[in-house]
Amino acid sequence: MLYYLFTYLDKNFNFPGAGVFQYITFRAMGAIVLSLLIAAIYGSKLINYLRKLQIGETIRDLGLQGQMQKKGTPTMGGFIILASLLIPVLLFAKLDNVYIVLLIIATVWTCGIGFADDYIKVFKKDKEGLKGRFKIVGQVGLGLIVGLTLYFNDYVKIRVYEKARISTAVGEVQKYVDTHSLTTTLPFFKNNEIDYQLLGSFLPESLAWIPYVLIVIFIITAVSNGANITDGIDGLAAGTSAIIGLTLAIFAYLSGNKVFSQYLNIMMIPNSGEVVIFCTAFVGACIGFLWYNAYPAQVFMGDTGSLMLGSIIAVLALALRKELLIPVMCGIFLVENLSVIMQVSYFKYQKRKNGLEFAQKNRLFLMSPLHHHFQKKGYHEAKIVTRFWVIGIVLAVACLVTLKLR
Numbered sequence: 001m002l003y004y005l006f007t008y009l010d011k012n013f014n015f016p017g018a019g020v021f022q023y024i025t026f027r028a029m030g031a032i033v034l035s036l037l038i039a040a041i042y043g044s045k046l047i048n049y050l051r052k053l054q055i056g057e058t059i060r061d062l063g064l065q066g067q068m069q070k071k072g073t074p075t076m077g078g079f080i081i082l083a084s085l086l087i088p089v090l091l092f093a094k095l096d097n098v099y100i101v102l103l104i105i106a107t108v109w110t111c112g113i114g115f116a117d118d119y120i121k122v123f124k125k126d127k128e129g130l131k132g133r134f135k136i137v138g139q140v141g142l143g144l145i146v147g148l149t150l151y152f153n154d155y156v157k158i159r160v161y162e163k164a165r166i167s168t169a170v171g172e173v174q175k176y177v178d179t180h181s182l183t184t185t186l187p188f189f190k191n192n193e194i195d196y197q198l199l200g201s202f203l204p205e206s207l208a209w210i211p212y213v214l215i216v217i218f219i220i221t222a223v224s225n226g227a228n229i230t231d232g233i234d235g236l237a238a239g240t241s242a243i244i245g246l247t248l249a250i251f252a253y254l255s256g257n258k259v260f261s262q263y264l265n266i267m268m269i270p271n272s273g274e275v276v277i278f279c280t281a282f283v284g285a286c287i288g289f290l291w292y293n294a295y296p297a298q299v300f301m302g303d304t305g306s307l308m309l310g311s312i313i314a315v316l317a318l319a320l321r322k323e324l325l326i327p328v329m330c331g332i333f334l335v336e337n338l339s340v341i342m343q344v345s346y347f348k349y350q351k352r353k354n355g356l357e358f359a360q361k362n363r364l365f366l367m368s369p370l371h372h373h374f375q376k377k378g379y380h381e382a383k384i385v386t387r388f389w390v391i392g393i394v395l396a397v398a399c400l401v402t403l404k405l406r
Contacts, residue, residue: 002091003027024253028276031088032284038084039288043077047292047299050074073297076118077289078305081238082111084285093277098155099319102146103278103312109145110224110311113138114303129303139224139311143217146315150216151209154180158321159258159268174262178270182212184321185267187328187402193267219323220314226333227310229340229369233381234297235290236371240332240392241309242286247329247396248316249279254403255320264403267321275319282312295382325402331395332388336369343368 002021009015010022020026051074086107093100117130150156162175182196196215200208231237254260256273286309292298301309313330317323327334343365350359366376374384 001095003094024256024273024276027092028249028280031092031277031281034088034091035084035281035284036288038087039080039285040291042083043080043288043292043299046077046080047074050076050299073300075122075300075302076115076304077293077299078111078114078118078301078303078308080292080299081285081289081301081305081308082107084288085281088281088284089278092281094274097271097274098149098153099272099275100278102149102319103275103315105145106142106220106311106315107308109138109142111304111308114305114307117303117307135307136221139221140217142311143220144213146220146318147213147216148209150318151182151212155271156180157270158183159261159270161262161268176268183267184324187325187399188406190406192406215323216318219318219326220311222337223314223317223326223330223333224307224310226330226337227313228303228306230333230336230371231301231306232369233371233375233385234295235293236385236388237306237309238286238289238293238301239385239389241313242283242290243389243392243396244313244329245279245283245286245316247399248313248320248322249276249283250400251320251322252276252279252316266403269319269321272320275316279316282316295385322399325399328395329399332392336371339365339368339370339373 006015006018006021010018086104089100089104095101113130113135117135120126121129157178158181159176159178160181162177183193184196186192186194196212197208199211199215203210227237227241230240252272252275254264255267255269256271256276258268261268289301289305293301310333314323314326317326317329322329343363346364347359350362354362365373367373371381371384371388375381
């Protein structure tokens with residue numbers, strides 16, 4: 001909104017300083033500062049309000065050190081992230097940008113699913129929360145919206161340059177055309193682009209969108225569930241998400257800038273530079289939430305926040321054509337997910353082969369997800385979180401290295 005206001009003031013009244021809102025970097029810095037301020041100011045008020053309503057987390061005794069001390073800690077803190085993310089985006093971003101619209105829809109959509117789950121747990125006293133099938137339906141619904149938009153929307157384009165250059169009085173100019181395409185980035189390879197259109201080549205033209213949309217649904221469901229599972233100890237999900245968000249902000253800025261994208265020989269995505277504002281607001285919201293969520297947590301984000309974080313990261317990666325980097329970039333989420341799958345599969349295998357008693361005594365991990373395994377081994381949760389953050393930073397650097405290493 002501020003972008004449109006100051007653009008109007010600049011064009012019609014030559015208002016001093018209004019032109020600075022044309023710069024993505026200025027608006028991105030404004031977004032991150034505002035998100036941090038909102039989280040700091042609004043966060044304490046929301047926590048006090050949640051305590052007044054007695055909206056506390058129900059803790060199951062799993063035998064973890066310090067676990068029962070967290071009983072009664074307010075949950076639904078994801079609303080802190082929601083407010084400190086959406087308000088800066090609405091103020092600083094161009095709201096007619098297709099990627100910004102998709103990201104706002106994803107944010108509100110999955111926050112709603114998470115809130116329904118937390119509401120049932122807290123107010124209905126049902127520890128199971130929202131049934132898994134309803135969560136999946138919600139995630140599939142979002143996947144359909146995102147997949148169909150990216151497939152059919154004419155404003156979703158990439159820039160294709162001609163090989164020949166034209167000499168002019170001021171230098172060489174390279175011709176280009178912005179075209180609607182399903183091409184995505186293939187990391188670590190020199191000719192690093194593949195076209196999803198090939199997946200639907202065997203289908204009638206009217207159904208060629210199905211394989212791509214199924215991939216989008218899978219990615220959104222997997223990443224949002226991965227973030228949800230990772231949210232098990234103080235600060236882990238929020239800190240990891242902030243690292244991923246900063247990585248995606250760098251990709252968004254480089255992919256949306258014609259000079260840097262050509263210099264690095266990476267895919268130029270018109271209008272994707274605007275996504276930087278969303279990314280910086282996202283990072284600011286996560287860091288601001290950590291002010292209250294770092295050990296010992298004053299508030300938990302609940303599914304209201306964790307499902308939202310995962311879906312935002314998935315949609316950002318898809319919009320920036322970096323979804324094939326998700327296994328590396330979201331490596332923490334992936335390992336947490338895999339630890340649960342491996343634990344359950346191994347337990348079922350041992351139960352079938354050696355009986356229930358043997359399976360219970362011979363688990364693959366002491367407990368899953370993986371962060372609980374380390375808790376069972378006696379590590380303090382603050383140390384576990386810090387080490388996971390360090391791993392997350394290493395993975396982020398590995399992703400950024402793909403800009404040059406092919």
